[in-house]
Amino acid sequence: MLRGSQTLRTLAVLWMAAAYSASAAQEGSFPDTRLTDAPFVLKADEVSYEPERDTYEAVGNVRIDQEGGGTLTADWLAFNATTRVGVASGNVRIRDGEDTITAEFAAVDLDTLVALATDAILDAGSPGFVVAGDPIHKTGTNTYHIEDGTFTTCRCPPDTKCLPWQIESAEADIRVGGYAVSKQTTFKVRDIPIFYTPWFVVPVKTKRQTGFMVPHFSSDSRSGYSFEIPFFWAARDNLNVLLTPSYLTKRGMKYKGEFEYLFGEEGLAEGGASILPSDNEVDRDDPETAFSDNRWSYWLWYDQPLGEGLRLAADVERVSDNDYVLDFEDLPSETRNQRFLWTSAWSSFARGPYYADAAVFLADDLQSPDQLDRDDFLLQRLPDVELASLQQRLGRLPLWANLATNYIYFYQNDDESVVEGIPPVSEQFFDTGEDGLYNSQELNSAGIADGADNSMDDFDPNMPGGTQFDKLFQEGELLADHGHRLDFNPRASLPLQLGMLETLSEVSFRETLYWPSEASSERREIWTGRFDARTRFERFYSFHSQRLRHIVEPKLAFVLVSTPTQSRNPLFIPPSSVRPDRLIDFDGRLLTRNPADRIADERLLQFSLGSRLFAAPEGPGRAPRLVGEFRIGSGYDFERGRMAQIFLTAGLSIWEHLSLYAELGYDSKETRVEEAGAGLSWMAERGHELALSYRYVRDIPLTFEAFEFDSDVFDNGDDEVDRINQLSARARWILSQRWELFGDGYYSLDESSTNEGSLGILYRSLCNCWELTAELEQRVRPNTTRFEVRLHLAGLGQTF
Numbered sequence: 001m002l003r004g005s006q007t008l009r010t011l012a013v014l015w016m017a018a019a020y021s022a023s024a025a026q027e028g029s030f031p032d033t034r035l036t037d038a039p040f041v042l043k044a045d046e047v048s049y050e051p052e053r054d055t056y057e058a059v060g061n062v063r064i065d066q067e068g069g070g071t072l073t074a075d076w077l078a079f080n081a082t083t084r085v086g087v088a089s090g091n092v093r094i095r096d097g098e099d100t101i102t103a104e105f106a107a108v109d110l111d112t113l114v115a116l117a118t119d120a121i122l123d124a125g126s127p128g129f130v131v132a133g134d135p136i137h138k139t140g141t142n143t144y145h146i147e148d149g150t151f152t153t154c155r156c157p158p159d160t161k162c163l164p165w166q167i168e169s170a171e172a173d174i175r176v177g178g179y180a181v182s183k184q185t186t187f188k189v190r191d192i193p194i195f196y197t198p199w200f201v202v203p204v205k206t207k208r209q210t211g212f213m214v215p216h217f218s219s220d221s222r223s224g225y226s227f228e229i230p231f232f233w234a235a236r237d238n239l240n241v242l243l244t245p246s247y248l249t250k251r252g253m254k255y256k257g258e259f260e261y262l263f264g265e266e267g268l269a270e271g272g273a274s275i276l277p278s279d280n281e282v283d284r285d286d287p288e289t290a291f292s293d294n295r296w297s298y299w300l301w302y303d304q305p306l307g308e309g310l311r312l313a314a315d316v317e318r319v320s321d322n323d324y325v326l327d328f329e330d331l332p333s334e335t336r337n338q339r340f341l342w343t344s345a346w347s348s349f350a351r352g353p354y355y356a357d358a359a360v361f362l363a364d365d366l367q368s369p370d371q372l373d374r375d376d377f378l379l380q381r382l383p384d385v386e387l388a389s390l391q392q393r394l395g396r397l398p399l400w401a402n403l404a405t406n407y408i409y410f411y412q413n414d415d416e417s418v419v420e421g422i423p424p425v426s427e428q429f430f431d432t433g434e435d436g437l438y439n440s441q442e443l444n445s446a447g448i449a450d451g452a453d454n455s456m457d458d459f460d461p462n463m464p465g466g467t468q469f470d471k472l473f474q475e476g477e478l479l480a481d482h483g484h485r486l487d488f489n490p491r492a493s494l495p496l497q498l499g500m501l502e503t504l505s506e507v508s509f510r511e512t513l514y515w516p517s518e519a520s521s522e523r524r525e526i527w528t529g530r531f532d533a534r535t536r537f538e539r540f541y542s543f544h545s546q547r548l549r550h551i552v553e554p555k556l557a558f559v560l561v562s563t564p565t566q567s568r569n570p571l572f573i574p575p576s577s578v579r580p581d582r583l584i585d586f587d588g589r590l591l592t593r594n595p596a597d598r599i600a601d602e603r604l605l606q607f608s609l610g611s612r613l614f615a616a617p618e619g620p621g622r623a624p625r626l627v628g629e630f631r632i633g634s635g636y637d638f639e640r641g642r643m644a645q646i647f648l649t650a651g652l653s654i655w656e657h658l659s660l661y662a663e664l665g666y667d668s669k670e671t672r673v674e675e676a677g678a679g680l681s682w683m684a685e686r687g688h689e690l691a692l693s694y695r696y697v698r699d700i701p702l703t704f705e706a707f708e709f710d711s712d713v714f715d716n717g718d719d720e721v722d723r724i725n726q727l728s729a730r731a732r733w734i735l736s737q738r739w740e741l742f743g744d745g746y747y748s749l750d751e752s753s754t755n756e757g758s759l760g761i762l763y764r765s766l767c768n769c770w771e772l773t774a775e776l777e778q779r780v781r782p783n784t785t786r787f788e789v790r791l792h793l794a795g796l797g798q799t800f
Contacts, residue, residue, distance in 0.1 A: 039067045040110055044077070054081045062088070070096040070113045074106075084110045092117065094138070098125035099176050101136060114138055122146075124176045129153055129202075131174065144174040151180060151202060153793065154769035162191035164765040165793065167202060179211070210234045214793055220786035222281070222327055224250035238262040242272075251279050256330060263304055271300035271316070274330045281327075291321040297330050314345035322366050322373065326782040336781050339367050353390040353402075358383055374436060376414030377478040379572055384408045391493060398496070404489045410572045412482035415517070424480035425471050427519040428571050433457035433468030434476035473598075475577040483516035485572050485597075504532045508592065516570045524569060526599065528592040529560040546615060549624065553610040559588035561602035569597045582665060582675070585633050585647050601639050608633030628652045634668075643668045658682045674698050679728075689732040697724040725749045729757075738764050745778075756780045769793065 045060030057078045064072040073093045079086020087107050094101040096113050103120035120136040122129075122144060130153065133146035152166040170184035185200040186193050201211070213230040220226075228246030235241050240260040247253055258272035275296040282293035300316040317331055318341070325335040335341060346359030361381040365374040385407045391400040417423065419430050420438045432438050435455050442454040459470035467474045491508035510526040534555040541548045575596040584590050584604070591602045610631040614624040629651045635644040646666040653659040658680065665675040679693030700723060730744040745757015760775030773790040 154767040156767035218788040267304040273298040379410040603638035606635035
């Protein structure tokens, strides 16, 4: 219903239009008219002009085009040429930018498209709001006054009886791209009132906009129920800020802030911080939570080009305690299973074949036992500087050469000469065993350190596998020294093409100088070499009108590493406890460029046979499609006097929606399978997804197996787990246009191991204006069950 002055204005315009219509002279018509000094063009099937009253009448397919891009279309239009104010009726459509008003009747200023439309609809453009009102008054560019209005992003068919959700308002002022300030507001779901407020602000956004976002609900056994209401602040054109206060029923109030910042055209920074000032679940007198109840984290990712070839970047992740990544979701989910939380910052420069970078690396040990944190014994790299070059040809010789130089200062927070009264071995490491604890710190079943060998790790002929006091370094033992390391590594190579045979020979010399803080200075010289030879055979086939290309590639490689005695070398970069045989089989450079300070001699002969099948490109400019591949390889390890493992990999992708793979590692000496895997991945055009895989590893390293496991963190942690033998699955099934099922997880085929996974359901409204997701997840690290509900209303924004 029209009210007050708006009603009087509308009646006056109606009277004026009627007068124009009754007296208009019928002196012919013209389809395209530009009025004198008028910023618009009028088009219609028939246009007439009445000079006495200076009025125009247009009938049939009426269209007004403004110079600024605005348009008005209608079945009929009458207006005064002097005031340029008129009325339109019949399928009226006023478009100004992305905003469109549709109505059966409207009074309009043709210069500005300021209008008053009855029983009208304002569409701010998909996926923005659709607003209905009676009337809708367009008061300016992107500004409107609405009475008896409704707001929604649902774009349902016209015969829909009730919308999935809508906001009803008695009166509202709207700025599209900004906000709607609404009075007497009711939020309805399926036409059922859910919420009422006398005053409400709704973001009516076509772009990012400041405002509250959809609340989020979850629960898990460690933190209880969690409820949060994110607030998004569009602080500047290049700055987004997201503030998320949340309440955790078991822990208390937690506050989180995140930001995105753009520097110029390429620079980007993303970061945030979170704090829980007083965690109700933390008790410093409890060994399982022997840290402050003031929990916090912060993170930053930054990347900024500074000029041609010059770049500055940082990747920062810090937490208050080792359990933080298990209790909260602020950092990426993979940090729950990481050994270290890394912080780094670096600057790099590349120009032509030359490259340089300077970096700092800080590591936070996340998987220490509760009674010991190794952070004080870790070696941080402050700084790590590298100078290198790509291979360059030496004049007219067929030789290519390059140089890599690396300097690192290894910094240690602690500098203890003894631990529990025991000095380090050769001033290099403390012989604690893999758990990092001497007997005086090992807890018994009652949680008491009684001085006995409770971890059962003392080196003793009667105890095979004991690592404490064996005078050999094992991963997990505490480092005792820090200092400087300078590494020179020039390399020369000779590539040759001998008919169908391709060869590559490489020799390198590596000299490393050490200046440790406690031990004496040392020097190490290493020679490495490798030789690769391969050839290719190819043939073309036709199969059901499909042209196929088959390539067979036999390859032979030899790797040599010659090292001096290194027992006195510092342990700035300890050797890995795991030998990556599968990766070495593919690339021998893992041996020749090993960065560790203790490197074993290597004489490894490798041979392999590869086979690949390609289909013709599916269109112009596209690469051939890999249909299938097969590779088998092995070798002979002269240093260990035995055959290397036999590795087999295979893949098949005949149909673009289905792919299969398989892999196998077989130890011919022990006549047993060491590792195996297989899987398939399927994706249907409708959106169904399915991925199944199997993974088997006979022996896995048991570093830190002597930890006192926290039952709240590890599920079945005390059981003996020495292998991987599990099935994994990931699936998404589109039940209908509205319903989807999804899930993922793994299942162990060994009773001693653990299982985890998630299962969820998604419901999408018919009009695609809201989605509801419910997900149930069982985790192993930490051992918890988590339930989460996410609601997304189109047009109200999502977290970034």
